[in-house]
Amino acid sequence: MAYTDRALDIAARVEDFVRSVVIPYESDPRRNAHGPAEELVAELKSKAREAGLMTPHILADGSHLNHAEIALVLRKSGLSPLGPLALNTAAPDEGNMYLLGQVASPEQKARFLEPMIAGDARSAFFMTEPAEDGGAGSDPSMLKTRAVMDGNHWVINGRKAFITGADGAKVGIVMANSGADEKLAATMFLVDLPHPAIRIERVLDTIDSSMPGGHAIIAIDNLRVPADQILGEVHKGFEYAQIRLSPARLTHCMRWLGACTRAQEIASEYACRRHAFGKPLIDHEGVGFPLADNLIDLKQCELIIDWCAAILDTGALGTMESSMAKVAVSEALFRIADRCVQVMGGTGVTHDTVVEQVFREVRAFRIYDGPTEVHKWSLAKKIKRAHKAA
Template sequence: MSSHAEQLTEAEVTALADAVERFVRDVVAPYERDPRCGAHGPTEELVMELREKARAAGVLTPHIRPDGRHLTQRQTAVVLQRSGLSPLGPVAVNTMAPDEGNMYLLGKVGSPELKERFLKPMVEGRARSAFFMTEPAEENGAGSDPSMMQTTCHLDGNHWVINGRKAFITGAEGAKVGIVMAKAEEGACMFLVDLPNPAIRIDRVLETIDSSMPGGHAVITIDNLRVPADQMLGEAGEGFRYAQIRLSPARLSHCMRWYGACVRAQEIATAYAVKRKAFGKLLIDHEGVGFMLAENRIDLKQAELMIDWCASVLDTGALGTKESSIAKVAVSEALMRIADRCVQVMGGAGVTGDTIVEQVYREVRAFRIYDGPTEVHKWSLAKAIKREALTAQG
């Protein structure tokens, strides 16, 4: 399964994205009120039902071609933005976090054996995955600062033994593939494991503001997990380097998907504003409402361009750490403004579950924290600015 990017023609990418959009709008969107969509995301039954429909429609895992090659990041953006037009869209077509980022990482650094065993069922949409890095804040574990990692691992014969606690582990409940990060004397390590595993216990699934990701976000105890040495990604001490490979594209794909959700929210709010009347005229004819929708259009375009710019940097082969920080902050903050205005335009209707607007608001609010809070990215950028300025001064 190749990890090289595939350069489709613009027409081919557009056709693929159009097919994804038709599927999400026509097939997936009617499921948005399905009772199997709960506080901890859609049930496994619903996920697999939607994926079977995506498979039949030829749009399952659209960002990875049949020969295993990934689309370029710019091409991926076009496709993933369309998949995000429904909160269920990425789940249905298999472009959802954390699976999309995990597939990208394994495609880049996994051995042929690990790809066959762990990556193939994920690409086929038959297995979900979880990325075990974040740790409980009350135990002063790793969060925005991964160097605080307390989960340990040590070599015992031809197995590594892992112990620790993890928190906010998206999709752990129901996942079949796990990527576990722990620290050894050599430094951070990354392991692939089959799930479920009796040594990985789900203590509880957290009640969170968002509700789009299957399995929710869990608190985990890892108790003497034994992992064969050949299931380590790379070498001991290389875990953070591999995490960096995953980091920027995963940040950016979040931007892509939630951009699509905000496009849909803007459509719903606009349809409401051109139908609902107040004080003798349509809502959109009131400057306060019309201007909010105009500001949304401006923010959407700026977000789209920021995603495309960062994707073009990643397509050069650069890690794009600074660029992805800039894009993550700019896009998540813009999408938050958009979602907030959509709720406001719709008034009371905007805070009900009658449309997806209130869910988009909740999901995007969480996105301002996931994959690094805005403030952490700004702090990181400020440090880079300082280094650059001091270097320039000699």
């Protein structure tokens, strides 16, 4: 793909910033199993502001780079797991900013979106629900959280699960069933956080550790939201979710492609430097071939991301294309990270390099934003519908 000059310029500046400023922070102790501490994130963001790189995919006039340009920039931001946090290109904020930019009213943008773009507010997207409640996970039609109108307010009750970044977020997007009686209809509500009616039951201990606030189980008890805080229109939550989900799937692919590119660099340097059985590891086929396979997978990931981005830039929702990209990229990146760990042997499973963390993060990526199996099932249904139509 021929990238635009502005994308190449921004991406080059982002890469230099991540390599020279962010990567040294990977050994910073202000991190735990639930993600980097707020103090660390704030410090990184201050350095991004100084470099003129805060939220680089959104321009000064509020317009976005197109998806093809974002693909290059976010790939460079992902060279370190801390890069997207420093540059304000991380999930879920990046996807939430995109959604608000598409759907929110001018007043809502001023109140909720502008602090997010400035890097002054983190956000959380409250959609997934606990399995033990029979709530929505990969199947959004199982949405249990209810929103009932009471005068000029809506009252929301329910529980949510795996809510990324809820602990410490200032902006919430709550998705609830607003349908009457047994009818299912989803509506999205904008909420200031923290809120006394939104309680964190616990922050889960998960395999990944790159996102501030971790992933939480949430109880929502009689949350009153005024009607002017409905995002878009009533009962259009599922429609708006589709606006958010396809680009968000793809931006996950972009960021983690950057991380696996870095893991490949580290593993390759190790294999060329380390000797065993009388020669450098890279000269052993059992080491050289996996690294060669990684080069192939990395290029295929880049190409399918760029292909899907080009589809989105036509204005299409790209639901099928983003499912294909998410499956192909998440599976390939896991193979890449796994090979990097294996090439590095004992060193690969230590915290001495970022390779171990990248492995954990991309393993989780095979699940969030839709497990591989759900995307394949969805694609298979489309194949069946096309067969019937033919």
